Every structure is written in structure tokens, then in C-alpha cells.
Amino acid sequence: MNPDGATTRPPRTPRGAGTGPTLLYARPGIIVTVDRFTVGRSSWRVAELTHLHSTRGPHDRAATRAVLVSTVVIGGVGLLLGFTGGLQRLTAGAYLLLGAVFLVPVLLAAAGDRWRPPAYELWGRRAGSDELLFSSDDEHQFGQVSRALRRAREMNSYGGWEDPLAAADPWRPRR
Numbered sequence: 001m002n003p004d005g006a007t008t009r010p011p012r013t014p015r016g017a018g019t020g021p022t023l024l025y026a027r028p029g030i031i032v033t034v035d036r037f038t039v040g041r042s043s044w045r046v047a048e049l050t051h052l053h054s055t056r057g058p059h060d061r062a063a064t065r066a067v068l069v070s071t072v073v074i075g076g077v078g079l080l081l082g083f084t085g086g087l088q089r090l091t092a093g094a095y096l097l098l099g100a101v102f103l104v105p106v107l108l109a110a111a112g113d114r115w116r117p118p119a120y121e122l123w124g125r126r127a128g129s130d131e132l133l134f135s136s137d138d139e140h141q142f143g144q145v146s147r148a149l150r151r152a153r154e155m156n157s158y159g160g161w162e163d164p165l166a167a168a169d170p171w172r173p174r175r
Contacts, residue, residue, distance in 0.1 A: 025148035032148040034155050046152045049124040057119035063112020071105045122146050
């Protein structure tokens with residue numbers, strides 16, 4: 001307790017003022033510091049990474065094959081009916097059913113993307129070539145990692161710039 005009766009906390013040290021590198025993100029297998037970005041066994045110096053951008057990965061192979069096979073089969077049946085003259089003998093209900101069957105590939109594609117969505121990928125350029133830096137199915141984790149890496153890039157480009165609000169010593173009136 002101070003002589004004036006107010007209790008105070010010890011002064012906060014700004015982020016990055018400690019002995020080790022500033023840790024921006026850490027989960028099992030993923031570490032982002034101001035100096036390095038590590039995923040599994042791969043590690044990159046943050047200062048070497050440029051042109052960071054995110055994309056979505058390829059669609060699930062099983063869903064893609066199901067869409068392709070159903071499209072070929074339904075298209076083949078449609079062509080067969082067209083060449084044999086079977087389309088002229090169909091009723092209105094049969095035409096509606098045939099139209100609904102042509103929606104099967106679209107529904108398979110939508111279901112495949114819903115059950116197995118494409119992964120989020122973070123790409124960057126190092127030494128003149130594009131590299132896949134990080135990939136995740138979890139959108140929340142991907143957002144955290146990519147924001148931490150972009151923050152590390154900013155801190156490197158400004159020569160150790162720290163967050164001004166974290167380093168500020170706010171004015172407090174004496175009571």
C-alpha cells in the first residue's frame with residue numbers, strides 16, 4: 001500500500017521486453033514468434049517471408065469423383081433417351097423426374113463441400129518461390145495463425161515496433 005492509501009500493481013513491462021522472443025501464437029505443433037514461424041518440423045524466418053496470401057485447398061477427392069461419375073451416367077442416359085426417341089414418349093411427370101435427376105451432381109457437390117470442406121491454406125514467397133506455409137480445416141485456428149504471422153511481419157518491417165497501447169504508461173491522478 002502506498003503512503004497515500006492507494007494500492008498499486010507492479011509496473012507492466014511492455015510486450016517483447018522480456019529475455020526471449022515475443023510469442024504471438026503457440027499451440028501444439030504451431031509457434032509464431034516475432035522472428036520465426038514454425039509448423040511441425042518446418043520453420044521459416046519471418047523476415048524472409050513475403051507476399052502472404054490465403055486460399056482454399058482442393059475439394060475432397062471422393063466428392064469430386066461422385067460428382068463426375070453421376071454427371072457422366074446421367075448425361076449418358078439423357079443422350080441415350082435422345083437418340084432412341086424415348087424423350088418424345090415421356091409424360092410431363094417423367095420430364096420433371098428427369099429434371100430432378102439432373103440436380104443429383106449439384107446436390108452431391110454441395111453435400112461434399114458441407115461434409116468435407118476444402119482446407120484453408122496460407123501461402124508465402126521465400127527466396128523467389130511460393131511455399132505452402134500452413135493448412136487447416138479449422139477456420140478459427142487458421143485466422144489466429146495468419147493474423148499472428150501478419151503481426152510478426154509488421155513487427156519485423158518496423159524494426160521491433162511494439163503495440164503502442166501495451167507499451168503506454170497511462171496517466172492516473174494521485175488521490
